Amino acid sequence: MKKLINAPENVVKEALAGMAIAHADLIDVHFDPDYIVRKGAPHNKVGVISGGGSGHEPMHGGFVGYGMLDAACPGAVFTSPVPDQMLAATKAVNGGKGVLHIVKNYTGDVMNFEMAAELAAAEGIEVASVVTNDDVAVENSTWTAGRRGVGVTVLLEKIVGAAAEAGADLATCKAIAERVNAHGRSMGMALTPCTVPQAGKPGFELAEDEMEVGIGIHGEPGRRREKLAPARDIAEMLAGPILDDLPFQSGDAVLAFVNGMGGTPLIELYLMYNELARILKDRNITIARSLVGNYITSLEMAGVSFTLLRLDDEMIKLWDAPVHTPALRWGM
Amino acid sequence: MKKLINAPENVVKEALAGMAIAHADLIDVHFDPDYIVRKGAPHNKVGVISGGGSGHEPMHGGFVGYGMLDAACPGAVFTSPVPDQMLAATKAVNGGKGVLHIVKNYTGDVMNFEMAAELAAAEGIEVASVVTNDDVAVENSTWTAGRRGVGVTVLLEKIVGAAAEAGADLATCKAIAERVNAHGRSMGMALTPCTVPQAGKPGFELAEDEMEVGIGIHGEPGRRREKLAPARDIAEMLAGPILDDLPFQSGDAVLAFVNGMGGTPLIELYLMYNELARILKDRNITIARSLVGNYITSLEMAGVSFTLLRLDDEMIKLWDAPVHTPALRWGM
Amino acid sequence: MQITADHVTSFLQLVAERVKEQREYLTRLDAAIGDADHGVNLDRGFSTVMSKLPTATDRSISGLLKLTGMTLISTVGGASGPLYGTAFLRAGTAIGDRATIGAEELIAALSAALEGIQTRGKATRGEKTMIDAIAPAIDALKEQYAASGDLLAAMRAAVTACEQGMIATEPMLATKGRASYLGERSIGHRDPGAASAFLMAQAMLATLERAVQG
Amino acid sequence: MQITADHVTSFLQLVAERVKEQREYLTRLDAAIGDADHGVNLDRGFSTVMSKLPTATDRSISGLLKLTGMTLISTVGGASGPLYGTAFLRAGTAIGDRATIGAEELIAALSAALEGIQTRGKATRGEKTMIDAIAPAIDALKEQYAASGDLLAAMRAAVTACEQGMIATEPMLATKGRASYLGERSIGHRDPGAASAFLMAQAMLATLERAVQG
Numbered sequence A, B: 001m002k003k004l005i006n007a008p009e010n011v012v013k014e015a016l017a018g019m020a021i022a023h024a025d026l027i028d029v030h031f032d033p034d035y036i037v038r039k040g041a042p043h044n045k046v047g048v049i050s051g052g053g054s055g056h057e058p059m060h061g062g063f064v065g066y067g068m069l070d071a072a073c074p075g076a077v078f079t080s081p082v083p084d085q086m087l088a089a090t091k092a093v094n095g096g097k098g099v100l101h102i103v104k105n106y107t108g109d110v111m112n113f114e115m116a117a118e119l120a121a122a123e124g125i126e127v128a129s130v131v132t133n134d135d136v137a138v139e140n141s142t143w144t145a146g147r148r149g150v151g152v153t154v155l156l157e158k159i160v161g162a163a164a165e166a167g168a169d170l171a172t173c174k175a176i177a178e179r180v181n182a183h184g185r186s187m188g189m190a191l192t193p194c195t196v197p198q199a200g201k202p203g204f205e206l207a208e209d210e211m212e213v214g215i216g217i218h219g220e221p222g223r224r225r226e227k228l229a230p231a232r233d234i235a236e237m238l239a240g241p242i243l244d245d246l247p248f249q250s251g252d253a254v255l256a257f258v259n260g261m262g263g264t265p266l267i268e269l270y271l272m273y274n275e276l277a278r279i280l281k282d283r284n285i286t287i288a289r290s291l292v293g294n295y296i297t298s299l300e301m302a303g304v305s306f307t308l309l310r311l312d313d314e315m316i317k318l319w320d321a322p323v324h325t326p327a328l329r330w331g332m
Numbered sequence C, D: 001m002q003i004t005a006d007h008v009t010s011f012l013q014l015v016a017e018r019v020k021e022q023r024e025y026l027t028r029l030d031a032a033i034g035d036a037d038h039g040v041n042l043d044r045g046f047s048t049v050m051s052k053l054p055t056a057t058d059r060s061i062s063g064l065l066k067l068t069g070m071t072l073i074s075t076v077g078g079a080s081g082p083l084y085g086t087a088f089l090r091a092g093t094a095i096g097d098r099a100t101i102g103a104e105e106l107i108a109a110l111s112a113a114l115e116g117i118q119t120r121g122k123a124t125r126g127e128k129t130m131i132d133a134i135a136p137a138i139d140a141l142k143e144q145y146a147a148s149g150d151l152l153a154a155m156r157a158a159v160t161a162c163e164q165g166m167i168a169t170e171p172m173l174a175t176k177g178r179a180s181y182l183g184e185r186s187i188g189h190r191d192p193g194a195a196s197a198f199l200m201a202q203a204m205l206a207t208l209e210r211a212v213q214g
C-alpha cells in the first residue's frame, strides 16, 4: 500500500484538518462527531446536508459552501457516517426552515441517515430526505437493495443547493431533488482497484489486460470483468445502458458529466468526454452543460464514470447559479 | 499499460478534441499546428502564452481563458512543442501589445520557444520570454542545465495573466513574471511511476516500500530513491529544502500550493497540506493563500509536490483577481 | 444457571478480542463482495465499547447491552453499525431491569435482537446477510432448550446451526446490502456479516461454558 | 566518388527505417535518464520526412537536407528536434546548390551540422550528449580522410569513433539536457542522443558502401 499518510486510522481526521486550514474562508470542520459545515451556519434558508464514507473526495466536503451544501458528514473510508454526525450537522445548519438530507442509496447510509432523521425530528427539526439511485449497472427491483447512488449526487447537490440558496422551501427542495434524481443515470468502470488504508490490500485484483465494468464507488468489483478495450468501446459500454434506461431521446438536452475515479488523469477524462460527445451527437442529444474531472471518487482507483442528466430550464438556471465551495466554484 | 485511450499516438489530439467541446464557451482548439486559444483572440492586451509537453493536465491548456493564458501549445506527451505551434499561437493572440512566452526551463522547451520567438520577431511581433526554474531538487549552476520549471509556473501564469488582463504592458508583465519566479520554490516526490502512452512501459520501477524524491514532472526518476516514509517525514523532506533555499523567513506571507502528480487522491493532498501547514506554523510563516489539487501533473503518477511563493501585496491582488479558465475559476 | 452482568462483561470482552483477532479475515471477506471495511468497522466499534465499559454508570445487564448498542451505532457506521447496534439495544430493552437472567430471558432477548435487525434492515432469510447465520441459531437454541432444558447444550446446537447458516451463505445470491450489487458474482463467497455473527455466537457459548465451569 | 541526391534519399530512408526499428531501444535509454520519448520523437520526425519526400519540389541535396531539417524542427519537439533539425539545415546550407558533392564537401557539411548543434544547445564535449558521439566521429573522419584520401575507410573509422564516443557517455555525469537533473544517478547509462547519432552514422556508412558497390 503506497499512500501519503501517517497512520491508516488517522487518514480521515488529518485530511479534514488540512481542509479546514486550506478553506478557512468557506468552511469550519467540527470533530467528534465529525462534520464540515459552511461558515456562518445556520443560514436563513433550508439547510442542505449530505454525507457518506470518506474516500470519495471532493464529495461531499468539497461541496460545502455558498449555493451547495450547508454541511457534510464524512464517515470512515467507504463506511457510512454514524447518526451522531448527521444529527449534529442537522442541528448546526437548521435555520428554522427545515433540513434536507441527501442520501446515496446504500443500506448503511440509508439506515444511519434514517436514525439521524428520527432523532432530529424528535428534537423538533423538520427533516426531509432524498435518496439518490442513479447507477444503471445495478438492477432496480423490489427484490434487491436497489440502485446505488453515484454521479447524480454531485449534480443534485449543486442544483438543490442553488434552490435552497434562492429561498425555496423544504418541500420544493425535496421535489427538485427528486426530479434531478429521476432524470439522471450513471455507470462506471475501473482499470485498477483501490486500497482502503485500514484494509491495507486492494479490494480486488485485475490482470494487466482486464477491467471491471459496472463498479460502484467503494472499490468493490463491478458487475462483470472484461478484457481491456479501447476508449471508444468503453464509452459505448457505459453510455449505452445509461441512454437506454431513462430512456434519453433525440432532442433531449443533457448535462454530460465525465468523472474520474481518483487516479485517472485529466487527459484521459477529456479523451473519454470526446467519445461521449460523439455518441450523444449520433443520437441527436445536445450537451447543454458539462462537467469533467475527479468529483466522486474511489481513493486512487483509475477509472471513469459517465453521468447524464436530462435538463429542463429550471435545472439549467439552478446549475448556472453562483456556487462557491472548495471543489466547485463559479459566478463569484 | 492501462489507460482510457484508443491509440497511443492519438491521445493528445483526442483529448484536445474533448476539451474543445467541453469548454466551447472559453476556448478554441486549433489543430496542425496544435494550440488552444482563448475565445475571441486577439484581445486588446499583452498576449500571454505558454506550452510544453502534454501529460501535465490541466497545465497549460486548462489555464487558457479570462485572466490567465491567451494560448497554450501542447506537445506530444512529455515532449516540448515545436516552434510552429508557438509561432501560430503568438500570431493568434497578438493584439499589437506584444506577447509574453512563459517557458519552463527544459532544454527542449527553451530551444523550441527561442526558435519561435525568433520567427515571431522576424514577423514584427514583439516577444518577451520568462523561463521558470523553481525546482530546488536540482542544483542551479552555470555548469548544469539549471533548475527545472515546475509548480511556480501555474502560479505565475495566474498572476501574470491577471496583470495582462488589467492592462500591464509587456515589460511590466515580464518583470512581474520574473519576480514571481524569483520568489517561488518547489520540490516533488513520487510513490509510483507513470507510463508514456507511446513508450508503453513505466519510466522507472519502484518497490512497494520505495519512493523517488526530487522528481520533475516528466515521469523521470528523482534525485534519490528512499524508503517509503510517513506523510509527516515526506512533508519535511520537501518543505525543508524549499524553505532553506530562498530562504523563506519568519514573518513571510506565502501562497502554499500542494499539488498532486495526477494519480494522488485529494484526501492525501489535504493530509499533506495539513503537514505543510504545521511546518510553516512552526517557522512563523503565514499561509496567506493556498491551492490544493492536481494542477501540474505527470500522467497517472502518484505523488505530490510543494510550491511556496513569497507574496507581496501586488501578487496577492493579482492572484485574487477574477479568472475564468477550465481549471481555475473565481470571481466570475 | 443465572447470567449476571459480569457474564455480559466477559462476553463483550471476548467479542472485542475475537473481532480484533479476526479483523483482517472479516475485512477480506468484505473485500470480495463488499467494500473491505467490515472487520475494521466492528473493531472500531468494540474497541470503543471496551474503552467505555470501565466508566459505565449503569452496570446492569440491560445497561451494559444498551451502552454497547449505542456505542456501536455511534462508532461503527456502515450497514453493520445500525444493525448490530439495534440488536444490542433491543436485547437490553427486552431484559429490562432484571439483575440476572435465565435461559428463557436470554432466548427472548436474542429473539428481540433478531427482530430489531429485521426491522432495521428489512431483510429476510436467504438474502445472504447476517440474518442467515443468526436466525437458524436462534431457532436451534429455542428447539434444543425446549427439548432438553439444558441451556449449554442448546447453545452448542445454536453455534453449530450458526456455523451452518454462515456456510450456507456461500452459494447464495445476495439480494440485500452491498453484495447485492454484484449480482451473480456474489455467489461463492461467505457473507462477512454472517461470519461476524458466528464469531459472536462462539463468544456467547465460550462465556456460558466458563460460567458453568467457573 | 560523388554523392548524389539519390544517395541522400537512400540515407534518409535508411535512417527512417533504423529509427523505427530502434524506437523502443532509444526510448528505453531515454526512460533510464530522461523522459522516455527519444525514440518516439525521432520516429515521428523521420516518418514525416518520409511522407514528405515523394512530393518534395527542391530535390537537390541541399533541398532534401533542408526539408529534413525543417520537418524535424516542426515535428520532433523536445531537445533533439531543434538540435537534429538545425544540424540538417546547416548541412544543407553548407552544401549550397551543388548537384553532387565529394568527400571534402561532405566533411564540411558534417562539421557545419555539429557547429549548429553546439550553437543551439550550448553543450561541449563531456556533458553526456549526442555531441560526445558526433564530435569524435567527425574528428576521425577528417583525420583518416586526410591520411588516406579514402572516404569509405575514413567513414568506417568515423563510425568506430562514434560508437566509442557513444559508449564513453555511459560513465559520464550529465551536465546538459534532461539527464543532468539526475546528477550522480545519470552515471552508468548510455545517452539516448548519442545512440541515435551512432545510428545515423551507421546509416551514412551503409549508404556509402552501397554507393561504392552499386
Ligand SMILES: Nc1ncnc2c1ncn2[C@@H]1O[C@H](COP(=O)(O)OP(=O)(O)O)[C@@H](O)[C@H]1O
Residues within 6 Å of the ligand: A078, A079, A080, A107, A108, A109, C030, C034, C035, C037, C038, C041, C042, C077, C078, C079, C080, C081, C083, C117, C121, C122, C123, C128, C129, C130, C131, C176, C177, C178, C191, C192, C193, C194
Ligand atoms: N439489509 C440488511 N439486513 C441484514 N444484514 C445486512 C443488511 N445489509 C447488510 N447486512 C450485513 O452487513 C454486512 C456488511 O457490513 P459492513 O461491511 O460493516 O457495512 P457496509 O456494507 O455498509 O460496508 C453484510 O455482510 C451483511 O451481513
Ligand SMILES: Nc1ncnc2c1ncn2[C@@H]1O[C@H](COP(=O)(O)OP(=O)(O)O)[C@@H](O)[C@H]1O
Residues within 6 Å of the ligand: B078, B079, B080, B107, B108, B109, D030, D034, D035, D037, D038, D041, D042, D077, D078, D079, D080, D081, D083, D117, D121, D122, D123, D128, D129, D130, D131, D176, D177, D178, D191, D192, D193, D194
Ligand atoms: N544542450 C544539448 N546539447 C546537445 N545535445 C543535447 C542537449 N540537451 C539534450 N541533448 C540530447 O538530446 C537527447 C534527448 O532528446 P529527446 O529525448 O528527444 O528530448 P528531451 O530531452 O527534450 O526529451 C539527449 O540524449 C542528448 O543527447
Ligand SMILES: [Mg+2]
Residues within 6 Å of the ligand: A053, A078, A079, A080, A108, C035, C037, C078, C079
Ligand atoms: Mg462500508
Ligand SMILES: [Mg+2]
Residues within 6 Å of the ligand: B053, B078, B079, B080, B108, D035, D037, D078, D079
Ligand atoms: Mg521529452
Ligand SMILES: [Mg+2]
Residues within 6 Å of the ligand: C030, C034, C035, C036, C037, C038, C078, C178
Ligand atoms: Mg463493508
Ligand SMILES: [Mg+2]
Residues within 6 Å of the ligand: D030, D034, D035, D036, D037, D038, D078, D178
Ligand atoms: Mg526525452
